[in-house]
Amino acid sequence: MRRGNVYLLIFIxxxxxxxxxxxxxxxRNVFGREGLRLGLDLKGGIYLVYQADVSDIEPDxxxxxxxxxxxxxxxxxxxxxxxxxxxxxxxxxxxxxIAISLPGVSETEKAKEMVGRVSLLEFREQDAGGNWTPxxxxxxxxxxxxxxxxxxxxxxxxxxxxxxxxxVFEWNEIGAQLSQQITGRLVGKQLAIYLGDEPLRGxxxxxxxxxxxxxxxxxxxxxxxxxxxxxxxxxxxxSGRIPVPLGRWxxxxxxxxxxxxxxxxxxxxxxxLGAENIQKSIMAAVIGIVLLLLFxxxxxxxxxxxACLSLGIYGVVLLAIFKLIPVTLTLPGIAGFILSVGMAVDxxxxxxxxxxxxxxxxxxxxxxVEAGFNRAWTAIRDSNITTFIACIILIWLGTTETLSAxxxxxxxxxxxxGVALSMFTAIVITRTFLRLIIGSRxxxxxxxxxxxxxxxx
Amino acid sequence: MIDFVGKKRWFFLxxxxxxxxxxxxxxxxxxxxxxxxxxGTSMTLQFIPPVEQNSLAQAIDELGYxxxxxxxxGEGNFRIHIRQITSEEADELAEELVxxxxxxxxxxxxxxxxxxxxxxxxxxxxIAVIIAAVAMLLYIVWAFRRMPSPFRWGTCAIIxxxxxxxxxxxxFSVLGGLAGVEIDALFITGLLAVVGYSINNTVxxxxxxxxxxxxxxxxxxxxxxxxxxxxTLGRSLNTSLTTLFVILALFLFGGATxxxxxxxxxxxxxxxxxxxxxISSQLLVVWEKREWSTLLPWAKRAx
Numbered sequence: 001m002r003r004g005n006v007y008l009l010i011f012i013x014x015x016x017x018x019x020x021x022x023x024x025x026x027x028r029n030v031f032g033r034e035g036l037r038l039g040l041d042l043k044g045g046i047y048l049v050y051q052a053d054v055s056d057i058e059p060d061x062x063x064x065x066x067x068x069x070x071x072x073x074x075x076x077x078x079x080x081x082x083x084x085x086x087x088x089x090x091x092x093x094x095x096x097x098i099a100i101s102l103p104g105v106s107e108t109e110k111a112k113e114m115v116g117r118v119s120l121l122e123f124r125e126q127d128a129g130g131n132w133t134p135x136x137x138x139x140x141x142x143x144x145x146x147x148x149x150x151x152x153x154x155x156x157x158x159x160x161x162x163x164x165x166x167x168v169f170e171w172n173e174i175g176a177q178l179s180q181q182i183t184g185r186l187v188g189k190q191l192a193i194y195l196g197d198e199p200l201r202g203x204x205x206x207x208x209x210x211x212x213x214x215x216x217x218x219x220x221x222x223x224x225x226x227x228x229x230x231x232x233x234x235x236x237x238x239s240g241r242i243p244v245p246l247g248r249w250x251x252x253x254x255x256x257x258x259x260x261x262x263x264x265x266x267x268x269x270x271x272x273l274g275a276e277n278i279q280k281s282i283m284a285a286v287i288g289i290v291l292l293l294l295f296x297x298x299x300x301x302x303x304x305x306x307a308c309l310s311l312g313i314y315g316v317v318l319l320a321i322f323k324l325i326p327v328t329l330t331l332p333g334i335a336g337f338i339l340s341v342g343m344a345v346d347x348x349x350x351x352x353x354x355x356x357x358x359x360x361x362x363x364x365x366x367x368x369v370e371a372g373f374n375r376a377w378t379a380i381r382d383s384n385i386t387t388f389i390a391c392i393i394l395i396w397l398g399t400t401e402t403l404s405a406x407x408x409x410x411x412x413x414x415x416x417x418g419v420a421l422s423m424f425t426a427i428v429i430t431r432t433f434l435r436l437i438i439g440s441r442x443x444x445x446x447x448x449x450x451x452x453x454x455x456x457x
Numbered sequence: 458m459i460d461f462v463g464k465k466r467w468f469f470l471x472x473x474x475x476x477x478x479x480x481x482x483x484x485x486x487x488x489x490x491x492x493x494x495x496x497g498t499s500m501t502l503q504f505i506p507p508v509e510q511n512s513l514a515q516a517i518d519e520l521g522y523x524x525x526x527x528x529x530x531g532e533g534n535f536r537i538h539i540r541q542i543t544s545e546e547a548d549e550l551a552e553e554l555v556x557x558x559x560x561x562x563x564x565x566x567x568x569x570x571x572x573x574x575x576x577x578x579x580x581x582x583x584i585a586v587i588i589a590a591v592a593m594l595l596y597i598v599w600a601f602r603r604m605p606s607p608f609r610w611g612t613c614a615i616i617x618x619x620x621x622x623x624x625x626x627x628x629f630s631v632l633g634g635l636a637g638v639e640i641d642a643l644f645i646t647g648l649l650a651v652v653g654y655s656i657n658n659t660v661x662x663x664x665x666x667x668x669x670x671x672x673x674x675x676x677x678x679x680x681x682x683x684x685x686x687x688x689t690l691g692r693s694l695n696t697s698l699t700t701l702f703v704i705l706a707l708f709l710f711g712g713a714t715x716x717x718x719x720x721x722x723x724x725x726x727x728x729x730x731x732x733x734x735x736i737s738s739q740l741l742v743v744w745e746k747r748e749w750s751t752l753l754p755w756a757k758r759a760x
Contacts, residue, residue: 288706342700386653
């Protein structure tokens with residue numbers, strides 16, 4: 001047994017051990033990675049892209065504002081306890097899109113509401129004609145409307161002595177000044193609260209419009225809401241306000257019209273379909289791979305067995321890589337994985353065919369193995385280049401903002417990683433095992449290598 | 458020894474018929490573009506109890522969504538591609554379908570793609586195909602640099618490649634015309650993934666031909682080529698077989714969502730293997746022996 005082979009064997013065993021440790025069980029947390037990351041087509045979920053109407057915002061401030069939008073949506077989603085959401089701002093020229101992916105969510109309406117939800121409470125007073133108009137005050141020579149814009153983001157829910165929910169808020173500096181002016185002149189009169197253009201309604205369905213008892217400067221509370229509404233409102237208020245309208249631009253009668261709250265791009269997969277997809281892919285993978293292993297065993301005998309072993313190692317290491325990077329698995333990604341297993345065998349087939357030829361040519365086992373690997377190496381390298389080229393181009397194509405993009409790049413990425421790893425397993429792992437077996441002289445019958453013994457002339 | 462080179466006329470004839478049929482189909486039916494490229498809304502509807510494809514198509518037409526061919530996708534499921542609607546409108550459509558078809562409908566997948574995105578994806582897909590073509594060409598130039606006449610060998614490999622693409626696209630054109638099968642971004646993905654596969658097989662065989670030419674195994678180029686094909690046959694078939702096993706399993710048992718994608722891979726591997734064994738090397742022989750004119754049907758057969 002050569003020393004180099006022993007070192008390689010130790011290295012391989014360490015690699016397999018590490019891969020197994022990080023993969024089993026699949027949902028264990030390793031280096032902050034929890035389980036395999038599944039795409040929307042496998043886990044089910046919602047993908048939404050909104051266009052932002054930034055026409056009212058100074059071009060220089062747009063980047064900042066959009067970052068704020070992202071933050072607000074993130075906080076709202078967090079509050080709902082959705083795991084692994086991704087929220088991305090996509091800037092295309094002068095346009096801003098916001099892409100939201102919510103794995104595992106199936107309630108479309110709720111998801112959309114969360115994004116489109118108006119969260120600005122506006123205080124209104126009654127004018128002489130009885131209409132509710134925004135309650136305004138003046139701060140630093142500027143006329144401002146009293147609204148939740150001046151709340152501190154620390155609203156909370158409490159209950160009064162009768163067990164009724166109260167939404168408690170604090171004014172910031174500007175809010176305190178405004179409130180002092182407005183409540184000062186409205187003592188004994190009603191102050192209504194509006195959510196967008198609609199009055200905020202209490203548990204009894206009536207608009208909430210309390211009578212001002214005294215001048216309010218720092219703190220206030222809203223009474224009469226149902227507990228659920230109060231909690232929802234508090235959450236929205238604390239997560240902040242989305243400062244730009246989100247929706248889509250549509251062409252209507254020759255001009256561009258902005259439709260708020262309607263997503264520009266929308267994709268929904270029900271988790272049931274996702275679960276079915278996973279189950280079927282796993283079954284297909286198992287059947288395909290078992291057939292493949294049987295074929296290798298029957299056709300190539302002992303080297304086939306070695307190839308099966310290295311394929312097993314290949315599978316475990318690949319899963320570990322997917323989990324650690326992490327690669328988001330999609331349905332085509334699984335196809336890419338399965339295809340790469342099929343292709344991984346290719347390297348072994350190339351080597352074994354060469355080996356057989358060398359054995360038939362009357363070479364010794366050890367010489368045949370070395371010649372098989374050396375001669376097959378260029379073919380393996382060359383034959384994988386086209387796959388690499390295709391994968392890199394596909395990963396680029398997968399950057400296009402479309403629904404199938406994650407599928408395209410998912411396939412290309414898994415195939416790329418798979419093929420690269422397959423070269424390593426064939427060259428390092430299969431070769432080491434074969435050298436060790438031959439070096440130990442346990443199996444020297446040529447029939448075990450799928451070659452009829454050559455009769456000595 | 459199987460005579461792959463001697464039967465070249467048959468192979469050329471079969472491929473010729475397939476390609477011409479594909480071109481006719483492309484001229485008649487064109488290609489049906491999916492939501493990725495043509496935009497609009499596509500959704501997968503689950504019906505309990507199952508409904509007939511025809512009655513679904515009719516119901517959708519009656520509701521004003523145009524004439525479409527619903528695509529069966531798994532048991533009781535159909536995928537439909539209509540103009541772009543929102544998910545709220547889709548829910549209304551589903552309710553209408555419940556009334557019309559007397560079956561419970563659930564939308565299990567929904568995609569809506571605006572025209573601008575569809576156009577961009579189509580644009581990018583075309584760029585991807587062009588870049589891939591150039592990259593493969595460069596690869597071929599590089600891979601054949603040691604061959605006796607790189608240009609000739611490279612051209613034969615490229616003809617085989619174009620042959621594969623034409624046949625696959627042709628088959629999908631026929632499927633589109635007859636069964637309403639659409640091509641999407643995954644179709645392009647599958648196509649790019651398998652053309653590389655076909656070139657690989659060709660390169661391995663050509664490499665062996667080069668080796669055998671330098672070993673002077675026969676004065677006749679046709680014999681040299683044929684024995685090269687036969688010597689590498691085990692490798693060519695086994696590689697394709699192992700890959701076919703797994704792809705076939707995916708095709709038969711995998712999820713319906715990627716059925717057409719897996720079909721591209723399946724066709725690509727079969728056709729790619731066929732063209733590398735039966736077409737590319739034979740072209741090399743014809744070129745070497747300057748037999749082009751004998752391929753024409755009216756040419757006298759060399760005895």
